Amino acid sequence: MSIKQLSETIINQIAAGEVIERPASAAKELIENAIDAGASRIEIATAGGGKSLLRVADNGGGMGPDDLALAIRRHCTSKISETLTDIRTLGFRGEALPSIGSVARLSITSRLPGSAEGAEVSVTGGKLSAVRPAATNAGTIVEVRDLFFATPARLKFLKTEKAEAGAITEVVKRMAIAFPHIRFVLSGADRSTLEFPATGDDRLARMAQVLGKEFRDNAIEIDAVREDVRLTGFAGIPTFNRGNSAHQYAFINGRPVQDKLILSAIRGAYAETVPQGRYPVAVLSIDIDPALVDVNVHPAKSDVRFRDPGLIRGLIVGAIREALAQNGDRAATTGADGMLRAFRPGYQPAYQRPAPAANWSRDASPYRPFETAPVSAGFGERPQASFSDFSMPAARTERPAAEAVAATATPEPARHYPLGAARAQLHENYIVAQTENGLVIVDQHAAHERLVYEELRKALRDRRLPSQVLLIPEIIDLPEEDCDRLMVHSQDLDRLGLAIERFGPGAVAVRETPAMLGEVDAPGLVRQLADEIAEWDTASGLSAKLEHVAATMACHGSVRSGRRLRPEEMNALLRQMEATPGSGQCNHGRPTYIELKLSDIERLFGRS
Incomplete structure (x- = not known):
């Protein structure tokens, strides 16, 4: 059998299988692009759990016609040049937009601040259109329709619209916690509007928006340094826990991750203090030299690999336990x-009410309140x-x-x-x-x-x-x-x-x-x-x-x-x-x- 070069469309569809697993994956990539573009306001709209429609609009730096033409081509990016050892942006692979365009109907409309007009480009199942002029505000609007229409087999693996919409909500929550200075709005036909106003430098206020206001009253601040690695954030007291680990958020240099080592360290820090089957609530941020952590482990960029995993685990466990020892002993x-x-003040069910008694007196009552x-x-x-x-008095023979x-x-x-x-x-x-x-x-x-x-x-x-x-x-x-x-x-x-x-x-x-x-x-x-x-x-x-x-x-x-x-x-x-x-x-x-x-x-x- 002879070897042949795969077509660009097939290559992009293969990449899409790793990068775009579900609508939430596409939402994550598009929101990351908006953040990297310097947006202070990001609006996300969905329909059909993101399968029918996913639109992400931002007020970031925007793109001109020449940039748009390159943005939809594989491995074209403005975020890195020659090395992967100093990654300081959320995106860097240049795969997301062409991958989405290969399996969906993708359109991008953008305008640079100060430009007289914007530009638009579209990709439908891997087929590129020419860049054309468009009227739009400064910033970028990316619209994804009919996700996986070009690969119908992938649709069978998606969950219900409600579950897919919930996964997008979780992506927005993680991004909102990581970037409190950005206003996020999530809306759509399949959900009520969810809005996270910007809180600036008040990170705990943003966490309270996402995790609930009770988190502010039950959280302990974490701030520890070990060998130039800094751990900050907030950890809930042990008695403030949840039924699953969905309320544990971790960030590496501002990047939301779901790393097994970090989650294991959180579990170890709360060992013997949280009941079996319950999970602590924690929001942790690790600031580390980019050269000491590999974020290129998987195309989805949710897993990372540390050069010294023992240092990271020890820092997390030690910092949380120290904080709990000092401030965690409260209900x-x-x-x-x-x-x-x-x-329920003033209310008592009829079957619990005592039968009326004539000439009731304190001495006749079987109950004797203490003073x-x-x-x-x-x-x-x-x-x-x-x-x-x-x-109790010795004469009493029956305990009330x-x-x-x-x-x-x-x-x-x-x-x-x-x-x-x-x-x-x-x-x-x-x-x-x-x-x-x-x-x-x-x-x-x-x-x-x-x-x-x-x-x-x-x-x-x-x-x-x-x-x-x-x-x-x-x-x-x-x-x-x-x-x-x-x-x-x-x-x-x-x-x-x-x-x-x-x-x-x-x-x-x-x-x-x-x-x-x-x-x-x-x-x-x-x-x-x-x-x-x-x-x-x-x-x-x-x-x-x-x-x-x-x-x-x-x-x-x-x-x-x-x-x-x-x-x-x-x-x-x-x-x-x-x-x-x-x-x-x-x-x-x-x-x-x-x-x-x-x-x-x-x-x-x-x-x-």
């Missing part, structure tokens, strides 16, 4: 919002109450269904304490504390579980963990390069109780394993660590296993639900929570307390 505002929605003394004017007074001060136990007859002052002073224990599990401007409800088991877990984690960090010596060392055959990688991390593994040494060129000997793990599959553990080091240049998997064991031990070793606590025990728990990093959520990621501001309570009763 998400969504918890209070949910509590407020649960209350709390006013907050003491003095600071630091110790409560004098004993267990008997808040236990909604029992509340008063914490103290002489309350500890609430001011100056972030979590306040204990006032009551409900259902022998929930501590009610009064703060200076509201109240806090604490899950005593979840809170104490976290405190015990943090003590165990501290022990893991501060000293070599106890190990169990194997009577006969376990010899594990591995590729020589895996053995080399393991030995580089052997000292770190030894601190965790895993003692290994080289046993010839292609094997390692395991002499000790962590005592906390009990009976362990040493070959499986070592091979897993070798794979992890090969991929991420880190051996954190063993540490994660040990922390999981510590979490299990903490769960079984903490104060149980159903136990009555003395006033001093409740207050001691609150003070320890205030001093312990990560105490805002338990080992399973659930919140340990919910805070309700006094203003929220007053709103429930219509007082504000």
Whole structure:
């Protein structure tokens, strides 16, 4: 079979298969071109989920007739010249427009600022038209109709119009977060208008537009530098989480990416703080020398490759954990919002209303509300109450269904304490504390579980963990390069109780394993660590296993639900929570307390 040169149309259609996977891919390429052109306003219109129509209009620098003629030809671009080591624009391959034109009906209308008239060119299924004069405003309008009409088989792989429209919305959101100084408007017959006004340098305001206003109240600022790589952005507190990873945004030198290493690092940073099946919310930007990152991994430019992936992962994990340790120990505002929605002032279903009783009196009621003394004017007074001060009377033989136990007859002052002073224990599990401007409800088991877990984690960090010596060392055959990688991390593994040494060129000997793990599959553990080091240049998997064991031990070793606590025990728990990093959520990621501001309570009763 003889070799022949493919036609330009076939070449462009092959390229389109990589660059333009769906309408959202075309939208991404066109929006990137508008941003590279210096636009401050970008308007996107769609119909049929982008399959029937996709129009992107901008007020950028525009193009003249000569530029238009080249723009629709493959590998023609104004963004790079001779090298790929210093890419500072979103686009650079020169493939998007000819690829779209090869599978759709494409028209481009543009005018340079100051020009008397604009110009227009079109491509239909790979067939180019001549450039002709056109009346238009300064900037560029790119219109794509009947996407994939020239390759009908591709249409079968597209999803519903609603799903495709949703994918375009996600593209616009990512671009909007990356470029807060640009106004984005998304409209069309298949959606209501979505507008993101420009916020200038206020990046958090733009994030609030995209992620919701509650993100502003539940986000922690990230700003860290390591070896000339800077990480900035905002990360949500652990109790502010979502059901999928769609609310995690990453940017490299302003370029939106969906990189596995970054997403893995975010997941690792929130390990043991976010529940299984829940995902943290984060917006992270990495500024790095373009020569140290390859953005030309795939034509879609959503994947990148770092020269030093371990540095990037370590920077992300360390920066987020440091920020959470300093500012992340608070309840998400969504918890209070949910509590407020649960209350319906003045309403009670008929089946829950008590039957009318004649001559009802407080003494005759099976419920006995407790009274709390006013907050003491003095600071630091110790409560004098004993267990008997808040236990139920001995004569009572039947415990009421909604029992509340008063914490103290002489309350500890609430001011100056972030979590306040204990006032009551409900259902022998929930501590009610009064703060200076509201109240806090604490899950005593979840809170104490976290405190015990943090003590165990501290022990893991501060000293070599106890190990169990194997009577006969376990010899594990591995590729020589895996053995080399393991030995580089052997000292770190030894601190965790895993003692290994080289046993010839292609094997390692395991002499000790962590005592906390009990009976362990040493070959499986070592091979897993070798794979992890090969991929991420880190051996954190063993540490994660040990922390999981510590979490299990903490769960079984903490104060149980159903136990009555003395006033001093409740207050001691609150003070320890205030001093312990990560105490805002338990080992399973659930919140340990919910805070309700006094203003929220007053709103429930219509007082504000």
